[in-house]
Amino acid sequence: MMRLGYFPGCSLLGTAREYDESLRAISHKTGIELFEIPDWNCCGASAAHCINHDLSLALPARILALAEKEKLEEILVPCAACFNRLDVVRHELISDEKLRQRISGIIEMDFQGNIKVINIIEALSRIPSDGLKEQILKPFQYTVACYYGCLLVRPPKIVNFDRAEDPQIMDDVMKKIGADTIDWAYKVECCGAGFSVSRTDIVAKLSGKIIKDAVQRGAEAIIVACPMCHSNLDMRRSEIERLEGRKYSIPVLYITQAIGLALGISNKKLGLHRHIVPVKLPLKVKTVVEKEFVPTAKAEEE
Amino acid sequence: MAGESNHHNGDKTLSVRIYEQVNESVFRCYQCGKCSAGCPLSEDMDYPPSQLMRMLQLETPEVEANILRSYTIWLCLTCETCIARCPQEVDIPKIMDFLRSESLRRKKVHPSAKDIISFHKSFLDSIKYTGRLHEVGLIAGYKFRTYHLLKDLPVAPKLFLRGKLKLFPHFIKGKSVISRIFTKTFREYKGKEAEK
Numbered sequence: 241m242m243r244l245g246y247f248p249g250c251s252l253l254g255t256a257r258e259y260d261e262s263l264r265a266i267s268h269k270t271g272i273e274l275f276e277i278p279d280w281n282c283c284g285a286s287a288a289h290c291i292n293h294d295l296s297l298a299l300p301a302r303i304l305a306l307a308e309k310e311k312l313e314e315i316l317v318p319c320a321a322c323f324n325r326l327d328v329v330r331h332e333l334i335s336d337e338k339l340r341q342r343i344s345g346i347i348e349m350d351f352q353g354n355i356k357v358i359n360i361i362e363a364l365s366r367i368p369s370d371g372l373k374e375q376i377l378k379p380f381q382y383t384v385a386c387y388y389g390c391l392l393v394r395p396p397k398i399v400n401f402d403r404a405e406d407p408q409i410m411d412d413v414m415k416k417i418g419a420d421t422i423d424w425a426y427k428v429e430c431c432g433a434g435f436s437v438s439r440t441d442i443v444a445k446l447s448g449k450i451i452k453d454a455v456q457r458g459a460e461a462i463i464v465a466c467p468m469c470h471s472n473l474d475m476r477r478s479e480i481e482r483l484e485g486r487k488y489s490i491p492v493l494y495i496t497q498a499i500g501l502a503l504g505i506s507n508k509k510l511g512l513h514r515h516i517v518p519v520k521l522p523l524k525v526k527t528v529v530e531k532e533f534v535p536t537a538k539a540e541e542e
Numbered sequence: 543m544a545g546e547s548n549h550h551n552g553d554k555t556l557s558v559r560i561y562e563q564v565n566e567s568v569f570r571c572y573q574c575g576k577c578s579a580g581c582p583l584s585e586d587m588d589y590p591p592s593q594l595m596r597m598l599q600l601e602t603p604e605v606e607a608n609i610l611r612s613y614t615i616w617l618c619l620t621c622e623t624c625i626a627r628c629p630q631e632v633d634i635p636k637i638m639d640f641l642r643s644e645s646l647r648r649k650k651v652h653p654s655a656k657d658i659i660s661f662h663k664s665f666l667d668s669i670k671y672t673g674r675l676h677e678v679g680l681i682a683g684y685k686f687r688t689y690h691l692l693k694d695l696p697v698a699p700k701l702f703l704r705g706k707l708k709l710f711p712h713f714i715k716g717k718s719v720i721s722r723i724f725t726k727t728f729r730e731y732k733g734k735e736a737e738k
């Protein structure tokens with residue numbers, strides 16, 4: 241058993257609750273024991289660091305200090321955006337003693353800096369493949385595009401976890417459960433992140449390019465590890481389709497959901513019914529991939 | 543190095559303050575342009591990132607005013623592509639963070655950035671008193687601030703049906719600590735302004 245502190249983050253309680261549900265559903269079979277940080281707070285996300293630097297350090301520092309108080313050595317942060325904030329803040333505070341003391345004063349707790357922050361891919365990649373093999377009931381034999389997005393691999397100096405330009409770890413995990421992964425151009429491109437509400441047009445443009453490339457290269461599903469990537473590619477699908485002037489039916493799954501399916505866990509437990517784009521995977525015995533190009537009326541607006 | 547006398551009112555230049563406060567030197571940039579080539583939003587920005595770096599190097603009050611009034615600093619998504627590719631490892635996202643607070647503090651914000659800033663502020667409001675983000679509260683606050691009342695209406699019932707919208711916020715036990723963290727960090731923030 242791998243015992244990990246667990247910081248779900250706010251979106252996993254709301255719009256991304258299926259990410260939390262599917263992680264909890266697979267944790268036992270994959271040998272991960274989750275210990276939720278008691279009374280955790282929001283990390284402040286991009287709002288805090290865009291507006292007030294000290295606040296953007298203090299909010300994550302409290303979470304890390306709470307985890308240290310529980311004597312945890314590692315904290316698993318499934319949301320890529322929270323992961324990035326926590327890891328960057330940890331790095332910033334341990335490399336500046338004066339800052340560490342000042343922020344500890346602000347949060348009224350002593351942050352010492354001996355906790356390690358890990359993301360979901362790192363945790364999943366530690367599962368020994370022979371252990372996993374026995375558990376797999378329905379190999380996930382689909383062609384998938386592993387989409388890492390920005391924050392799992394950047395900034396490389398700090399998160400220092402996989403190649404920043406063409407990362408492989410998520411691909412490796414997906415191969416272990418039976419998937420074929422495509423080589424594509426948008427693995428680490430930005431989806432528009434936090435502009436989902438304030439600049440939906442930008443999200444549609446950036447996420448549209450990602451979906452288009454995945455589909456053109458024959459992917460049957462896009463695999464993600466970030467609630468923002470998921471909501472931009474899934475919840476914003478109709479805006480994307482309007483901009484691109486065509487329909488896309490490719491589903492977007494959290495990596496934990498794909499693993500859950502391979503382990504034979506029910507769709508319901510994995511929260512697949514919560515997606516906006518229905519998760520319809522083609523029936524397999526492996527067939528030749530059909531590319532989806534269903535042209536619709538070209539969008540008139542603009 | 544950066545001169546301090548270019549500014550008639552004796553203010554330090556932005557590049558000096560960036561160096562002092564976030565420990566980044568804009569003078570490391572040698573204008574290779576890789577950041578602008580990889581930035582997903584270059585084409586939407588008024589100045590692509592490499593140009594913004596060059597402007598910071600110039601250190602004249604007029605150019606600095608344009609930097610703080612630029613749309614670029616608000617469009618930057620902190621995707622970190624630029625720093626990952628920069629041969630000089632200039633931490634542009636960190637510099638952008640500094641410029642955003644500075645632009646807010648000096649009230650020099652680009653008019654089109656209003657919605658983006660309203661979103662950030664509504665986000666922070668939502669966590670200030672409860673400790674965690676409440677998405678419904680965030681959207682309500684944002685709509686109240688911007689009057690974009692009808693946008694996003696079609697997606698809301700779909701989310702609700704899928705059990706994704708929580709109507710009521712969760713209050714953490716340490717919520718008073720969170721409020722104090724806000725008070726203290728915003729006091730510092732205003733204090734820095736007074737110093738200048």
Ligand code: SF4
Nearest residue numbers: 571572574575577628
């Ligand atoms: S990539 Fe770095 S050195 Fe090149 S223009 Fe951008 S900031 Fe300057």
Ligand code: SF4
Nearest residue numbers: 581618619621622624
């Ligand atoms: S961090 Fe900002 S400036 Fe840098 S590439 Fe991303 S959006 Fe562009």
